[in-house]
Amino acid sequence: MKIKILVFGQISEIINASELALLAVNNTDELNKKLFELYPKLNEIKYTLAVNKKIIHENTPLNHEDVVALLPPFSGG
Amino acid sequence: MSFTQNNDRYHRQIILKEFGETAQQKLLNAKVLVIGAGGLGCPALQYLAAAGVGTIGIIDFDVVTITNLHRQILFSANDIGKQKAKTAAIKLAEINPEIQIQVYNFQLTNKNAFEIFAIYDLVIDGTDNFATRYLINDACAILNKPLVYGAVLRFEGQVGVFNLMDNTTQIKTNYRDLFPEPPNPLTTFSCNEAGVIGVLPGIIGTMQATEAIKIITGIGKPLCNKIISYNALQNSFYDFEITPVLNSIETFPQNELEFLNFNYEWFCSSKTNVSVISIIDFEELRIKEKITIIDVRERNELPLVKEFDFISIPLNELPNLLASIPTDNKIVFFCKSGNRSLKAVKLFNEKQPELIAYSLTGGLDAWQQFNNKN
Numbered sequence: 191m192k193i194k195i196l197v198f199g200q201i202s203e204i205i206n207a208s209e210l211a212l213l214a215v216n217n218t219d220e221l222n223k224k225l226f227e228l229y230p231k232l233n234e235i236k237y238t239l240a241v242n243k244k245i246i247h248e249n250t251p252l253n254h255e256d257v258v259a260l261l262p263p264f265s266g267g
Numbered sequence: 268m269s270f271t272q273n274n275d276r277y278h279r280q281i282i283l284k285e286f287g288e289t290a291q292q293k294l295l296n297a298k299v300l301v302i303g304a305g306g307l308g309c310p311a312l313q314y315l316a317a318a319g320v321g322t323i324g325i326i327d328f329d330v331v332t333i334t335n336l337h338r339q340i341l342f343s344a345n346d347i348g349k350q351k352a353k354t355a356a357i358k359l360a361e362i363n364p365e366i367q368i369q370v371y372n373f374q375l376t377n378k379n380a381f382e383i384f385a386i387y388d389l390v391i392d393g394t395d396n397f398a399t400r401y402l403i404n405d406a407c408a409i410l411n412k413p414l415v416y417g418a419v420l421r422f423e424g425q426v427g428v429f430n431l432m433d434n435t436t437q438i439k440t441n442y443r444d445l446f447p448e449p450p451n452p453l454t455t456f457s458c459n460e461a462g463v464i465g466v467l468p469g470i471i472g473t474m475q476a477t478e479a480i481k482i483i484t485g486i487g488k489p490l491c492n493k494i495i496s497y498n499a500l501q502n503s504f505y506d507f508e509i510t511p512v513l514n515s516i517e518t519f520p521q522n523e524l525e526f527l528n529f530n531y532e533w534f535c536s537s538k539t540n541v542s543v544i545s546i547i548d549f550e551e552l553r554i555k556e557k558i559t560i561i562d563v564r565e566r567n568e569l570p571l572v573k574e575f576d577f578i579s580i581p582l583n584e585l586p587n588l589l590a591s592i593p594t595d596n597k598i599v600f601f602c603k604s605g606n607r608s609l610k611a612v613k614l615f616n617e618k619q620p621e622l623i624a625y626s627l628t629g630g631l632d633a634w635q636q637f638n639n640k641n
Contacts, residue, residue: 196505198496199423200456208501236450244508245445261496261507263446264420266458267307267395267468 191254193221199262204231219249221258237262276365277319290484291319295366297483298322300387302375302403304351305329306458306468307393307417307475309341314476316359316366320483323359324387326371327352328636332569338465348569374636375399377527380406389482391415391475395457396604397449398531404429404442405520405529415478416442416494417471419463420456424471427494427509428478440492440509443519447512449535452606453613459565460582460607467499532629536605541612544599544625546637552597559598563611568603570631574638582607589618601627601634 193212202208205228215221218239226233240259241250252258277291299320301308304327315323331339331346331354341358342351356368371383375394384390384406392403392414400418407414407430414429429441474495481487496505520526536543544552552558553575560577563585580588582602592598598615600608608626615624627634 198498198505199420208498234451235454236446236448238446238507240507243506245510247447247510247512259505259507261425261494263397263450264418264423264425264455265395265397265400266418266420266461266463267303267305267393 191215191252193252194255194257195221195225196257196259198260199264200235201232201237201260201262204229204235215252217249217251218246218258221252225260235262276363280318285486286484290486293484294319294480295321297389298324298387299389299391299479299483300324300326300384301391301393302326302399303393303395304339304341304355305335305393305395306338306419306463306465307472308391309339309355310469310472311391311393311417311476311479312355312359313341313362314473315479316363316368318476318480319363320366320479322367322369322387324369324371324383325352325355326373326375326383327355328372328374328632330569332567334459334565334567338463338468340469374632375402377402377406377529377531381410381523381526384410384412387412389413389415389479391417391479393417393472393475396535396606397452397455398535400442401449401534402531405526408441408443409520409522409526413482414441415475415482417468417475419468419471420458421461422464422467422499424467424497424499425494426471426474426478426490426497428482428490428492431482431489431491433491436492438492438511440511444509444512445494445507448518451538452536452609453539453541455606457604457606459568459603464499467497470497470499532605532633536609536628539609539613541609541616542623542625543605543609543612543628545628546633549599549625549627549634550637552599557596559593559596561592561598561600561611563600563602563607564631570635572631577601582611585611585614589615594619594622598622598624599627600624601630603630604632605630 237260331342352370352372356370413431417426432439494507520529562579563582600611602608612624612626
């Protein structure tokens with residue numbers, strides 16, 4: 191199972207890329223946990239998760255080739 | 268207000284078959300409030316005025332600085348030091364003298380928001396801080412006003428429409444469904460700190476004006492329950508479908524009274540564990556005892572402060588200059604809006620955990636507002 195992850199805003203600086211792939215994550219809680227292990231700085235910031243472009247607020251099951259996007263808030267105007 | 272048949276000003280949009288005289292009349296009847304005459308507000312205001320939105324309100328308490336000019340294209344070098352809302356109104360009247368422009372040359376707060384918002388059909392958020400964004404969102408949610416949201420940083424922007432019912436799904440969402448809680452200000456950056464490419468707010472602000480025009484005239488498909496993220500470097504757009512948060516009611520003011528009692532500054536800074544001082548307590552403290560006051564803004568930032576003595580150490584120089592800060596008095600760090608000073612206190616207390624240091628809540632913006640009132 192392969193999940194594609196797209197990142198936005200300051201998250202692309204934390205992971206030093208605009209996208210990455212994770213294998214063997216079954217749901218969004220597992221995905222967050224794995225990301226926190228790989229990039230501890232992610233734990234300090236707030237972001238919203240979208241699975242296949244739909245924003246989710248609870249743990250959501252993931253399927254092969256799902257696209258998860260991580261969107262942080264920013265406030266510049 | 269009605270436009271005359273021989274008015275050539277709007278000819279090129281009236282001849283669009285989807286638009287026509289009906290849509291033009293709707294624009295002329297519309298009242299749009301633009302909050303913040305900055306990077307997003309300037310292009311939004313220009314296009315809304317040119318398109319013939321009949322009444323435009325502008326809220327901004329700030330003055331034009333030289334660092335605004337690369338992106339806030341309503342202003343010219345001669346405008347430095349002038350009030351943004353008034354200056355923008357003068358420029359807009361030159362673009363289109365046939366519309367009404369209302370200037371609100373003061374800070375938007377939960378005490379004045381309802382009265383102003385009630386006058387308008389639609390609100391455009393072009394502000395630059397989370398406290399004001401949550402305030403605008405909540406007021407629009409309670410009043411059921413469509414809100415066109417935009418935000419920028421560095422090379423990326425977001426645009427979306429809130430409080431607009433999708434007639435097919437009967438779903439209506441807002442900023443709290445996107446970001447239920449504000450981020451920790453110690454981990455976020457403003458354009459003052461992180462920078463922004465000048466054209467980016469031009470693009471996002473223009474998209475906000477486009478959405479406003481679509482909502483008012485009823486043409487096309489507004490960005491209802493959606494947010495678009497734009498990356499200028501990649502030249503890519505990505506859209507997100509917003510779904511309602513079912514338990515957001517717990518933290519969200521539900522009526523005018525709850526809104527009036529909601530402290531947005533606190534809501535957006537309470538999770539930092541950094542000592543803060545309110546404007547009133549700061550005014551008392553600096554009269555009562557000798558304190559060290561430190562300005563962490565960049566050296567060219569306005570307004571100039573003449574009312575009290577302070578040391579200027581821009582935030583990015585602070586890590587190297589921590590040892591030079593006198594430690595015999597209590598220390599108050601301040602900046603423009605109270606965000607960078609939070610980071611300054613954190614940096615200082617990591618080095619000097621036993622010393623008392625505060626961040627001035629709301630910064631110079633709040634301090635000026637307080638002193639104008641008293």
